[in-house]
Amino acid sequence: MDISKIDQIIDKHDGEASSLIQILLDIQSEHNWLPKEALKRVSEKLQVPMSRIQHIATFYKAFSLVPKGRHQVHVCMGTACHVRGAQRVLDTVQEVTGVKSGETDSDLKFSVETVNCLGCCALGPVMEVDGKHHGNIAPSQIASVLNNCE
Amino acid sequence: MTRLNSPEKLECARKDIVSRIDPTKPCISVCAGAGCLASGAAEVIAAFKTELDFHGLTTEVNTKGTGCPGFCERGPIVMIYPEGICYLKVKPEDVPEIVSHTIKEKKVVDRLLYEDPATGTRALRESDIPFYKNQQRNILSENIRLDSKSMDDYLAIGGYSALSKVLFQMTPEEVMGEIKKSNLRGRGGGGFPAWRKWEESRNAPDPIKYVIVNADEGDPGAFMDRALIEGNPHSILEGLIIGAYAVGAHEGFIYVRQEYPLAVENINLAIRQASERGFVGKDILGSGFDFTVKVHMGAGAFVCGESSALMTALEGRAGEPRPKYIHTAVKGVWDHPSVLNNVETWANVPQIINKGADWFTSFGTAGSTGTKIFSLVGKITNTGLVEVPMGVTLRDIITKVGGGIPGGKKFKAVQTGGPSGGCIPEAQLDLPVDFDELTKAGSMMGSGGMIVMDEDTCMVDIARYFIDFLKDESCGKCTPCREGIRQMLAVLTRITAGKGKEGDIELLEELAESMGAALCALGKSAPNPVLSTIRYFRDEYEAHIRDKKCPALSCKEMIAFHIDPAKCKACGSCFRQCPAEAIHGGKKLIHIIDQEKCTKCGTCLDVCPSRFGAVRKISGEPVPAPVPEDKRAIA
Numbered sequence: 001m002d003i004s005k006i007d008q009i010i011d012k013h014d015g016e017a018s019s020l021i022q023i024l025l026d027i028q029s030e031h032n033w034l035p036k037e038a039l040k041r042v043s044e045k046l047q048v049p050m051s052r053i054q055h056i057a058t059f060y061k062a063f064s065l066v067p068k069g070r071h072q073v074h075v076c077m078g079t080a081c082h083v084r085g086a087q088r089v090l091d092t093v094q095e096v097t098g099v100k101s102g103e104t105d106s107d108l109k110f111s112v113e114t115v116n117c118l119g120c121c122a123l124g125p126v127m128e129v130d131g132k133h134h135g136n137i138a139p140s141q142i143a144s145v146l147n148n149c150e
Numbered sequence: 151m152t153r154l155n156s157p158e159k160l161e162c163a164r165k166d167i168v169s170r171i172d173p174t175k176p177c178i179s180v181c182a183g184a185g186c187l188a189s190g191a192a193e194v195i196a197a198f199k200t201e202l203d204f205h206g207l208t209t210e211v212n213t214k215g216t217g218c219p220g221f222c223e224r225g226p227i228v229m230i231y232p233e234g235i236c237y238l239k240v241k242p243e244d245v246p247e248i249v250s251h252t253i254k255e256k257k258v259v260d261r262l263l264y265e266d267p268a269t270g271t272r273a274l275r276e277s278d279i280p281f282y283k284n285q286q287r288n289i290l291s292e293n294i295r296l297d298s299k300s301m302d303d304y305l306a307i308g309g310y311s312a313l314s315k316v317l318f319q320m321t322p323e324e325v326m327g328e329i330k331k332s333n334l335r336g337r338g339g340g341g342f343p344a345w346r347k348w349e350e351s352r353n354a355p356d357p358i359k360y361v362i363v364n365a366d367e368g369d370p371g372a373f374m375d376r377a378l379i380e381g382n383p384h385s386i387l388e389g390l391i392i393g394a395y396a397v398g399a400h401e402g403f404i405y406v407r408q409e410y411p412l413a414v415e416n417i418n419l420a421i422r423q424a425s426e427r428g429f430v431g432k433d434i435l436g437s438g439f440d441f442t443v444k445v446h447m448g449a450g451a452f453v454c455g456e457s458s459a460l461m462t463a464l465e466g467r468a469g470e471p472r473p474k475y476i477h478t479a480v481k482g483v484w485d486h487p488s489v490l491n492n493v494e495t496w497a498n499v500p501q502i503i504n505k506g507a508d509w510f511t512s513f514g515t516a517g518s519t520g521t522k523i524f525s526l527v528g529k530i531t532n533t534g535l536v537e538v539p540m541g542v543t544l545r546d547i548i549t550k551v552g553g554g555i556p557g558g559k560k561f562k563a564v565q566t567g568g569p570s571g572g573c574i575p576e577a578q579l580d581l582p583v584d585f586d587e588l589t590k591a592g593s594m595m596g597s598g599g600m601i602v603m604d605e606d607t608c609m610v611d612i613a614r615y616f617i618d619f620l621k622d623e624s625c626g627k628c629t630p631c632r633e634g635i636r637q638m639l640a641v642l643t644r645i646t647a648g649k650g651k652e653g654d655i656e657l658l659e660e661l662a663e664s665m666g667a668a669l670c671a672l673g674k675s676a677p678n679p680v681l682s683t684i685r686y687f688r689d690e691y692e693a694h695i696r697d698k699k700c701p702a703l704s705c706k707e708m709i710a711f712h713i714d715p716a717k718c719k720a721c722g723s724c725f726r727q728c729p730a731e732a733i734h735g736g737k738k739l740i741h742i743i744d745q746e747k748c749t750k751c752g753t754c755l756d757v758c759p760s761r762f763g764a765v766r767k768i769s770g771e772p773v774p775a776p777v778p779e780d781k782r783a784i785a
């Protein structure tokens with residue numbers, strides 16, 4: 001891992017402890033997870049105890065303390081998607097990838113996660129693969145979308 | 151870019167921008183809101199660029215990526231000006247035809263217009279479409295007029311004139327007076343009068359004060375705040391600065407959830423543009439008033455939408471609520487007075503200042519003034535964002551704007567208020583939507599999520615769904631919330647699994663009562679979805695518990711799939727597509743589902759041709775014994 005990248009992120013936020021969450025978000029989006037060395041660096045530079053960082057990293061759902069797969073599959077379980085069959089979408093995604101929600105497979109290909117509303121409820125049910133939304137997705141279309149992932 | 155340092159300079163700049171706009175010049179506006187982007191709007195915009203270039207029309211035709219006008223389900227939406235033609239569901243393949251027909255020959259591409267499902271007539275303009283016609287879009291209508299990344303566009307429609315007006319023609323007390331007169335109530339949940347919080351902060355002796363935008367939008371199924379902050383970020387910023395002036399704050403925060411990357415991008419851009427032009431920073435428009443603002447991304451915690459938790463998160467800590475006996479308006483972020491309002495609340499402020507409180511109160515009811523934006527979603531024909539005057543009935547929203555329930559299904563309930571709200575049945579549809587009436591009916595206005603449910607939605611499952619949602623979202627700090635939710639979920643899961651016991655309904659009611667002692671509104675209001683479904687749909691609970699039957703045929707553990715031997719024509723569709731290989735097929739043989747292997751995925755029901763309709767769901771009765779082998783042949 002490139003420590004200078006972490007330093008850059010910290011500097012971008014003027015090294016302020018109040019920006020801790022923002023810094024962690026940037027690291028998460030850079031690496032897809034929060035590596036231990038990165039957190040140590042943040043703790044040193046911001047002079048924030050490691051315990052507080054750990055607490056934050058577990059409290060907020062955006063953070064992951066383990067590496068994520070190359071492809072992130074998010075299934076929306078918001079109310080609008082729920083009434084339009086989100087559970088069936090999730091069931092199918094889990095079946096196709098063999099990965100349970102909240103987990104990653106052993107070759108780090110897929111991470112599957114449920115989210116509470118992606119803000120395009122009019123298109124429900126919605127699945128998001130690597131940032132790309134698939135609206136009005138039918139369970140029968142899921143395999144072909146996921147099979148396109150390398 | 152030079153800073154504008156007087157109101158006159160602002161008006162000069164505005165005149166200059168407007169004079170450069172040629173109203174007769176063709177303009178193609180494509181909605182670049184989240185919904186349309188998900189349906190391929192970016193590809194459509196790119197196709198227009200290529201096509202215009204190909205025809206050598208790049209300088210003669212403007213193209214814009216605008217905010218969401220609301221009809222997301224029919225996106226990508228393309229508007230052609232000056233005619234105001236509205237094309238729906240546009241695909242990149244349609245673009246060459248639009249350019250050659252509509253732009254060059256001024257002809258209309260009929261098939262892309264809205265078609266009335268009942269009469270088959272086409273609607274040329276937005277204003278002819280019933281979905282829009284029955285709304286009052288004071289705020290949302292601005293979205294489609296603006297390139298969401300252009301401050302000039304905002305200035306061209308009068309942007310920042312309200313700010314200029316308050317800074318140079320009004321005292322903070324006068325601003326406060328106007329907001330008080332408008333009776334603007336908070337759009338984010340409780341409907342608390344905005345002026346009261348503002349006044350409390352203003353009167354607090356501490357000289358350091360903050361104003362904050364709540365764009366956490368945690369209600370799953372609501373997305374109006376997203377549309378506003380993405381589509382018209384300057385209007386939120388302008389409202390916030392006006393609030394800061396009234397309250398006497400010089401610093402502000404915009405708390406946006408990280409799940410909305412485009413909103414984060416557009417509001418950051420707006421702040422940069424506004425700083426360059428002198429609407430943010432020191433000595434705004436030469437008035438001597440200073441104001442700076444920071445964007446803070448939420449890291450995914452529903453409870454952080456709650457005011458005290460949000461403020462703790464702003465300080466860079468885990469967002470846990472604190473007891474309410476001290477108002478955040480007096481002691482908020484770092485213990486300084488902090489005014490927190492929802493995105494839509496702030497969006498109303500510039501309009502109230504510009505058009506006056508009397509104009510604002512001409513919409514809505516006496517207690518709930520103005521308009522409200524709802525996200526009308528779920529089992530409804532026209533899904534999207536709708537803005538209506540407060541006081542219209544739920545029935546009007548659902549039938550006139552929403553176009554009723556699709557697929558000939560029967561309406562069952564509408565859920566408002568998110569996880570703190572409740573379900574409203576058919577019998578209450580003539581209720582006017584206003585803060586107080588919805589609360590009386592056991593629900594609440596909430597932030598404006600309006601989820602329509604039809605006969606296929608199980609109300610016990612919906613209650614379980616919300617409690618399950620809250621189980622992950624309770625911060626766990628106080629016992630009544632943490633334990634109450636856990637126990638309620640156990641009971642509801644039991645009922646929806648067909649293992650409910652006599653007395654479970656009463657147990658849920660008791661648990662609900664105990665949660666009144668929770669620390670924050672998340673815990674206190676968590677029982678609402680349960681209590682409201684018990685109140686209006688008790689028979690569904692009873693059917694689950696007594697008859698082991700899910701009347702909506704929805705609860706997976708209480709249903710079975712069965713192929714009607716009299717109807718099966720052995721087409722083999724279900725056999726081929728069953729992912730569990732649970733169907734015994736064969737040429738000219740009645741198909742049979744092996745109940746042991748069936749995972750109840752529902753595929754067979756979906757794929758059985760409707761002219762046969764052989765697959766059915768059953769609940770509360772035994773599955774008929776399979777047809778004996780020797781009787782399976784179809785003649």
Ligand SMILES: Cc1cc2nc3c(=O)[nH]c(=O)nc-3n(C[C@H](O)[C@H](O)[C@H](O)COP(=O)(O)O)c2cc1C
Nearest residue numbers: 336337338339367368455456457491492495671672
């Ligand atoms: C658990 C919980 C979550 C909330 N989430 C939001 C939210 O996402 N957005 C919002 O504007 N208000 C939310 N609220 C309401 C806020 O606490 C607060 O009342 C509101 O932002 C004030 O602004 P308003 O008066 O303009 O509505 C939430 C409240 C609770 C208890």
Ligand code: SF4
Nearest residue numbers: 626627628631670673
């Ligand atoms: S009511 Fe629930 S969410 Fe609110 S403070 Fe208590 S445990 Fe946390």
Ligand code: SF4
Nearest residue numbers: 728748749751752754
């Ligand atoms: S419900 Fe699904 S698993 Fe069961 S028989 Fe039908 S297709 Fe197969």
Ligand code: FES
Nearest residue numbers: 076078081118121
């Ligand atoms: S509920 Fe799924 S996108 Fe909003």
Ligand code: FES
Nearest residue numbers: 183185186218222
């Ligand atoms: S996002 Fe385009 S209409 Fe809503």
